[in-house]
Amino acid sequence: MASKITQWVNVTDKTGEFKRQVSSFRDWISNEPGAKYPPEKGRYHLYVSYACPWAHRTLIARKLKGLEDIISFSAVHWHLAEGGWRFPTKGEDVPGENAVPDPIEGHEDFTHLRHVYFESEPEYSARFTVPVLYDKKTKRIVSNESSEILRMIGTGVFDDLVDEKYRGLNLYPQDLQSQIEENHTWMYDLINNGVYKSGFATTAEAYERNVKSLFEALDRVEQELAKPKAGPYYFGKALTEVDIRLYVTLIRFDPVYVQHFKCNLRDIRSGYPNIHLWLRNLYWREPAFKDTTQFEHIKWHYTRSHTNINPLSITPLGPLPDVLPLDEEVPAVKTALSKV
Numbered sequence: 001m002a003s004k005i006t007q008w009v010n011v012t013d014k015t016g017e018f019k020r021q022v023s024s025f026r027d028w029i030s031n032e033p034g035a036k037y038p039p040e041k042g043r044y045h046l047y048v049s050y051a052c053p054w055a056h057r058t059l060i061a062r063k064l065k066g067l068e069d070i071i072s073f074s075a076v077h078w079h080l081a082e083g084g085w086r087f088p089t090k091g092e093d094v095p096g097e098n099a100v101p102d103p104i105e106g107h108e109d110f111t112h113l114r115h116v117y118f119e120s121e122p123e124y125s126a127r128f129t130v131p132v133l134y135d136k137k138t139k140r141i142v143s144n145e146s147s148e149i150l151r152m153i154g155t156g157v158f159d160d161l162v163d164e165k166y167r168g169l170n171l172y173p174q175d176l177q178s179q180i181e182e183n184h185t186w187m188y189d190l191i192n193n194g195v196y197k198s199g200f201a202t203t204a205e206a207y208e209r210n211v212k213s214l215f216e217a218l219d220r221v222e223q224e225l226a227k228p229k230a231g232p233y234y235f236g237k238a239l240t241e242v243d244i245r246l247y248v249t250l251i252r253f254d255p256v257y258v259q260h261f262k263c264n265l266r267d268i269r270s271g272y273p274n275i276h277l278w279l280r281n282l283y284w285r286e287p288a289f290k291d292t293t294q295f296e297h298i299k300w301h302y303t304r305s306h307t308n309i310n311p312l313s314i315t316p317l318g319p320l321p322d323v324l325p326l327d328e329e330v331p332a333v334k335t336a337l338s339k340v
């Protein structure tokens, strides 16, 4: 029997652990002479979901690197149901920029993202995930692995095509590479994927093991961000992949993961003052972060698509607001601060 879209854990797996599939399309846009996918204006398209933290990485990098006129994008509907991500229909009222039917020429009949996968690989049999970086010229998926799309964009593969002011930013600078890699290893497993491993667990043991590790990792981030720094980013002055990869998970934490994935030993706004400040700094001061964060898609997707977790699909209203202003604190923190 075919498994249901909400069957995140293999039923034969007695551990109850969610195991994320490995991405299948792993090509690169490259400046190497003779490259299969050279950087070109207007050639590539990003299919994203605003709900999805992995896709969100690529939208942030696209904006930070000034690629809005160079790589087009469109967003799928927030509702994930049988058949996988679907495109909004013509005239359908879906919030967010570019939440539209598949805009690619020749894709007029494509109703779902799976059609894009099948166009590239008719025998494709894995999950139809976002993000997808698509080549309009060869009509092929270049990559569906967000960490690699982030790396391509963030290290400046399109730099010859962008305005000079965007060329200086390298999200994976030479002098920080070993620290970035070291952080990616534990942050991916314990935080980015940790929230999913907590929320999708089908046994109490698997949930408890993963949620505890998640909060130990958040404690570690909090300690790091408490250190005096030369700037507002994780490594101080340099904005890197680490900020982006942490942001996309942590901006979803209080609105969704605390209640929906039961990641509720603490929340960010009352339990992690240094993470909270770092997070709000990105949200309020960097348009690439705020403008790509779409809370309706985020909240509606998780709470109304994961019917195994929330069968009535009722979306909790709080916490309000989704993000606090930079100069505001929750009452508990205000009280604590007034005592020091």
Ligand SMILES: N[C@@H](CCC(=O)N[C@@H](CS)C(=O)NCC(=O)O)C(=O)O
Residues within 6 Å of the ligand: 005, 021, 022, 023, 051, 052, 053, 054, 055, 080, 084, 085, 127, 128, 129, 130, 131, 144, 145, 146, 147
């Ligand atoms: N390894 C992938 C993971 C992407 C991923 O899991 N995306 C989820 C949304 S958050 C998805 O599209 N899921 C659809 C499905 O599993 O059916 C990446 O980082 O690009």
